[in-house]
Amino acid sequence: MTGPMSPTRSPLDPEHGRHLLLQMLRVRQLEEKCVELYSAAKIRGFLHVYIGEEAVAAGVLETLSPDDALVATYREHGHALLRGVAAGAILAEMYGYVEGCCRGRGGSMHLFDAATHFYGGNAIVAGGLPLAVGLALADKMAGRSNVTVCFFGEGAVAEGEFHESLNLAALWQLPVLFCCENNLYAMGTALGRSESQTDIALKAAGYEISAWAVDGMDVLAVEEAARRAVDAVRSGGGPHFLELRTYRFRAHSMFDPERYREKAEVLRWQERDPITLLRSSMEAAGQLAGEEWAQLQADAEAEVAAAVDFAEAGTLEPVEELTRFVYSERSAP
Amino acid sequence: MKSSYREALRAGIRDAMQRDPRVFLMGEDVGAYGGSFAVSLGLLEEFGPGRIRDTPLSESGFVGAGIGAALGGMRPIVEIMTVNFSLLALDQIVNNAASLLHMSGGQFHVPLVIRMSTGAGRQLGAQHSHSLEGWYAHVPGLRILVPATLEDARGMLWTALEDPDPVLIFEHGSLYNVAGELDDNAGPVDIDSAAIRRHGSDISLITYGGTLPAVLDAAEQLAGEGIDAEVLDLRTLRPLDEATILESVARTHRAVVVDEGWRSGSISAEISARITENAFFDLDAPVGRVCSAEVPIPYSKHMELAALPSVERIVAAAQEAAGARG
Numbered sequence: 070m071t072g073p074m075s076p077t078r079s080p081l082d083p084e085h086g087r088h089l090l091l092q093m094l095r096v097r098q099l100e101e102k103c104v105e106l107y108s109a110a111k112i113r114g115f116l117h118v119y120i121g122e123e124a125v126a127a128g129v130l131e132t133l134s135p136d137d138a139l140v141a142t143y144r145e146h147g148h149a150l151l152r153g154v155a156a157g158a159i160l161a162e163m164y165g166y167v168e169g170c171c172r173g174r175g176g177s178m179h180l181f182d183a184a185t186h187f188y189g190g191n192a193i194v195a196g197g198l199p200l201a202v203g204l205a206l207a208d209k210m211a212g213r214s215n216v217t218v219c220f221f222g223e224g225a226v227a228e229g230e231f232h233e234s235l236n237l238a239a240l241w242q243l244p245v246l247f248c249c250e251n252n253l254y255a256m257g258t259a260l261g262r263s264e265s266q267t268d269i270a271l272k273a274a275g276y277e278i279s280a281w282a283v284d285g286m287d288v289l290a291v292e293e294a295a296r297r298a299v300d301a302v303r304s305g306g307g308p309h310f311l312e313l314r315t316y317r318f319r320a321h322s323m324f325d326p327e328r329y330r331e332k333a334e335v336l337r338w339q340e341r342d343p344i345t346l347l348r349s350s351m352e353a354a355g356q357l358a359g360e361e362w363a364q365l366q367a368d369a370e371a372e373v374a375a376a377v378d379f380a381e382a383g384t385l386e387p388v389e390e391l392t393r394f395v396y397s398e399r400s401a402p
Numbered sequence: 403m404k405s406s407y408r409e410a411l412r413a414g415i416r417d418a419m420q421r422d423p424r425v426f427l428m429g430e431d432v433g434a435y436g437g438s439f440a441v442s443l444g445l446l447e448e449f450g451p452g453r454i455r456d457t458p459l460s461e462s463g464f465v466g467a468g469i470g471a472a473l474g475g476m477r478p479i480v481e482i483m484t485v486n487f488s489l490l491a492l493d494q495i496v497n498n499a500a501s502l503l504h505m506s507g508g509q510f511h512v513p514l515v516i517r518m519s520t521g522a523g524r525q526l527g528a529q530h531s532h533s534l535e536g537w538y539a540h541v542p543g544l545r546i547l548v549p550a551t552l553e554d555a556r557g558m559l560w561t562a563l564e565d566p567d568p569v570l571i572f573e574h575g576s577l578y579n580v581a582g583e584l585d586d587n588a589g590p591v592d593i594d595s596a597a598i599r600r601h602g603s604d605i606s607l608i609t610y611g612g613t614l615p616a617v618l619d620a621a622e623q624l625a626g627e628g629i630d631a632e633v634l635d636l637r638t639l640r641p642l643d644e645a646t647i648l649e650s651v652a653r654t655h656r657a658v659v660v661d662e663g664w665r666s667g668s669i670s671a672e673i674s675a676r677i678t679e680n681a682f683f684d685l686d687a688p689v690g691r692v693c694s695a696e697v698p699i700p701y702s703k704h705m706e707l708a709a710l711p712s713v714e715r716i717v718a719a720a721q722e723a724a725g726a727r728g
């Protein structure tokens with residue numbers, strides 16, 4: 070079930086390449102800072118970083134329109150950021166401050182943003198898939214040409230909700246793009262220890278959904294595949310499925326002692342760091358000068374520094390507001 | 403010997419595995435990862451992958467398979483990471499495990515144990531922090547255990563495995579690191595009765611699980627104010643040990659129930675109702691309750707703390723009950 074990749078990729082526009090590099094760097098640097106802030110006890114709860122997997126969100130989100138909807142998992146800082154949620158609002162959320170994108174109610178695992186149609190952070194594995202199906206159903210019923218993109222890990226493939234959602238989406242020909250971020254491990258469980266059939270795209274094909282496996286470390290490949298899939302979905306081609314083959318460089322969460330994989334394996338994958346891959350190929354093609362790279366890094370750093378300042382200046386929501394948002398607030402008659 | 407709550411649970415699992423070859427443990431990341439809360443750490447090496455079985459992320463599937471294995475003569479211990487994830491298996495637990503004996507006219511027993519963590523206090527937000535054991539206690543056919551001490555963490559499992567019916571064990575997340583002295587000979591304990599953890603004559607503070615430490619602290623504080631509180635640890639939420647509750651209230655004439663679950667339709671409501679139904683004329687004050695605020699548990703620390711029962715709120719509720727005219 071591998072993709073419909075064009076045999077020859079169109080030459081990279083250097084400006085676009087630098088843009089993709091910046092997008093990945095923004096996520097990387099924000100999350101490096103999150104890890105640091107977690108160690109400093111500024112961020113609490115569970116923190117799951119996406120370091121190593123940035124090409125997936127960067128490539129896919131590049132292809133979306135502002136009205137498209139997004140559903141993600143608890144490993145969603147990068148998706149939120151690239152969708153347009155301000156880095157400051159994301160960090161303030163993790164600080165538990167009212168200036169956060171969810172007033173501090175959600176935290177790292179539950180970033181939401183209505184303005185950018187970001188339907189969250191979901192901490193129940195596979196819990197987002199049925200939501201994505203419903204969002205797509207609403208678009209279809211209302212006659213809108215939006216696409217809903219749903220991200221989830223390969224661990225979610227074992228849940229009933231995965232299978233129920235794929236079937237519904239295919240049965241009703243809904244405008245949804247399923248993006249499986251296959252980083253080979255669900256916490257400590259390697260794919261081969263949890264799936265009898267490890268070809269995930271094949272499972273989607275079993276539901277009559279067009280499904281392609283893509284190198285998730287190659288942001289250009291991700292972008293190309295996502296663009297074809299999104300275009301197909303938007304033009305009424307029914308649900309599509311991408312299996313994005315990637316790797317998480319860090320522990321599952323800040324509590325994971327990583328007993329289940331060899332350091333050497335992590336190092337091997339780090340050689341295919343998505344940022345380094347694009348950077349090297351652009352450098353080799355003479356598309357990225359030293360000072361341009363330095364500028365990208367500086368831009369990403371500046372954004373993170375400003376976000377930290379914003380979060381540090383945050384304030385606590387008054388406890389009197391604790392019971393708000395359990396039911397909708399209606400204005401008095 | 404020194405033991406943590408986590409180590410006491412592990413000793414209980416190891417003991418059960420050694421006693422009975424039909425016992426096995428299955429759940430997500432119980433093996434190679436070492437258990438999401440490290441309860442099963444080292445057991446894979448000791449007992450092998452046949453009996454320490456890592457499962458895919460398929461709560462409904464592997465809980466249901468546990469029920470089937472129990473029907474087939476095994477004695478499964480199924481671990482679900484947290485109570486919020488058990489909702490994916492609710493169908494199997496309620497429609498199968500709890501009902502099979504009755505539906506089959508007494509033919510099919512389900513000797514299954516399901517363990518899971520519960521509760522808030524670690525800033526994990528609304529999808530990882532709830533206390534739904536009271537919900538499960540609503541269901542006939544299930545036995546609900548809530549170990550709060552090292553002895554119970556060590557000893558409840560074996561007794562639960564000997565029960566011919568499904569037993570759910572709820573381990574409050576804040577207890578795993580609690581450490582103390584555990585008798586070298588600690589072993590199986592009864593799973594029928596409530597325990598009085600502190601004797602007192604002025605008021606009965608009734609609680610279980612994760613809130614027991616706060617209630618004991620509150621009792622100490624109340625002692626300084628001349629209020630001699632009795633602390634009752636329910637240990638089992640279903641069936642409730644009504645006799646011990648009523649006997650305590652008959653002596654103290656006042657009661658406050660402390661429960662991390664939400665107040666409406668909660669186990670605290672059930673206990674309060676039983677006291678008023680059966681000991682109304684022993685009471686010198688209305689039964690008080692300290693529960694969690696009726697919100698999905700928020701992430702931010704100050705909001706989460708404000709949502710949960712605290713020593714201050716327990717003390718205040720006890721003072722109010724004690725101050726009521728007898």
Ligand SMILES: Cc1ncc(C[n+]2csc(CCOP(=O)(O)OP(=O)(O)O)c2C)c(N)n1
Pocket residue numbers: 144192193194195221222223224225226250252254255256321430459461483487490
């Ligand atoms: C229903 C459910 N079961 C268990 C968990 C605990 N848990 C959180 S993340 C995770 C692993 C998920 O792996 P995968 O879907 O591959 O995503 P990744 O974390 O690798 O991005 C597990 C078991 C959960 N959050 N929800």
